[in-house]
Amino acid sequence: MSDFVRRRLNMKRKVLIVDDEEINRLILQNILEPDYEVVLASNGKEALDVVKEEGNRFSLILLDLLMPVMDGYEFFNNLKKDEKYSQIPVIVLTSEKEEELKSLSIGVADFIPKPYDVPEVIKARIGRIIQLYEDHDIITATQFDTLTGLFNKEYFCEYASMADQYYPQDEKDMIAINVNRFHVINAIHGRDFGDEVLAVIGKVLKDYVNENRGIACHFDADTFYVYVKSKDHAEGLHDAICNSLKIILEDSELRIRLGIYKNASANPDFGRRIDYALLACNSLKGSFKEYAAYYDEDIIKNVHYKEMLIRDLDRALSERQFKVFFQPKYAIQKGEPELSSAEALIRWIHPEHGMISPGVFIPLFENNGLISKVDHYVWKEAAETVAKWKKEYGKSIPVSVNVSRVDMMNDGLVSDIKSIVEEAGIDRSEFLLEITESAYTDDKSQIIGLVNELRSEGFKIEMDDFGTGYSSLNMLTDLPFDVLKLDMVFVRNIHTDDRARKLVKFIMEIANFLRVTTIAEGVELKEQYEILKEMGCDVIQGYYFSKPLPEEEFEKLLKGE
């Protein structure tokens, strides 16, 4: 590459002449010096010292073979051994026919016979070799990713198409490889370390494709591709990468995802091969069990389905396709269970696709930030409903709504919620805000600041999904919240599993210590209800009392029907 720069800058290229005969050196120097910068050495050893001193700044070495101290062959072997200089082209100076062949066979670029040809011929020969090597250098520099040594994406496509031509009988798989949460590795350990991780993956992939007849590329950021003769690659490739990375990374930091498009070579559209492998890879986002996914028709259908949901969102909001359901919560510690509040839950009744599960669209909108629009819609609906119930039934039933992570990034969140509540004409204590436990652990100081502000404005905060966010006990004492909502996974086996029961009891004691109200979600059975009541759980939510109800159905409860 340095030669390329030299050529672009119109600099004189440097040539080393190695010959034990002074006259031969002088003749060549005389021929070359107007056009080249010439350095002279009288044997292999001297030449090696000069090369090491000058770095790889030589564009060419002219080398005599028979020399004292160190002959041309020994010099050449030493030169090739050192990666820094092995790319410098060498032209052998020889009067022997046999040596011409021998030297070419060990990898010299060309030979110049002795006695020398006329200067023009020698110069033409030298110029041609330098250009050939420079062009080769440029191509080499362009086709490889410097960080990983793998092909870059453009050349990957070229070589993949060559692989198809040369091995048309082979079925080939396209595999997308991605490092999960690579940005976190970069953030924690620094970019240099991140680069090291990518370089290690590059090395593994290079070895893997060499053994399995394939090619590999560093596509961008933390995404790699392998195009390789079809077989069952998932486990071998995954283990090879993980085993190499284990040397520099902790197990817990390391997650590699593979998206495999089997027999991708059958698809004539190369772009699709890449896209489909990546779709399969991305389908693993959020999955902690699986490390490999295979492209199939369902994946593409799923992608189209999600695109449709995103596209239809605005229309759905304006046409009020979203319905807010209310799941009653019952206070159970004062005699008979008493309806105390409700949780607002959204349902999407799509005009073409019918009821769409919130389990499908909520994670999707959480990922792309659109959840804010949905949340805002729910907040307004819920606040207006609380107001309506107060007005029509004279009952204050507080409703809890979800506040997503994305909402918390919004600087205007507090004023938004305040104005919704004000417009509806309800009390702030009637509008409960649910924040998932894991949001607290994501960015503790920012969330704590926000929650403190909301509480100082008179809002009550329910910590949702408690037990799934990995708060440390120590951390819990610092987190501001008013209500602890125990995740349903803890309740599920409470009546059959002694350990689950003990765990819930322990959580109840923590809540008691923190002086916060407890709500258990997902209570379906009488046994569960009774155990929770005995343990001192304040509020129960779940199918045991009621599933989420449409507004009209909920109102029947208010009417006492």
Place this chain on the structure above:
Amino acid sequence: MTIDELNALGANTKEGLARCAGKEAFYLQLIPKVLDAGKYTELDNLLKEKKYDEAFEVAHSLKGVLANLSLTPVFEPVSEITEGLRTKKDLNYEDLLNKMWDARNRFAELL
């Protein structure tokens, strides 16, 4: 020493000059170097001592230089010696050495 004098002794100066990009002064500057007695003496001694491998290296190198400067009358016996040593033929090296010295000395007289 002039080009004509070299030609008169049988040197192919046209060829030799061409290798020196036609620079006559430069060419003439190289001639005394190739006629330096050191290498010839070294070759002579090695042959007499029957150190044929070492003699080959010296002869080979001398031959190359003579060829580049096209001092044909000196080049020819040196070339024969080189080939003889390479193929390990039992040549009459003394005779060839004499021819070499004669030719070399004739040129050296021009200096």
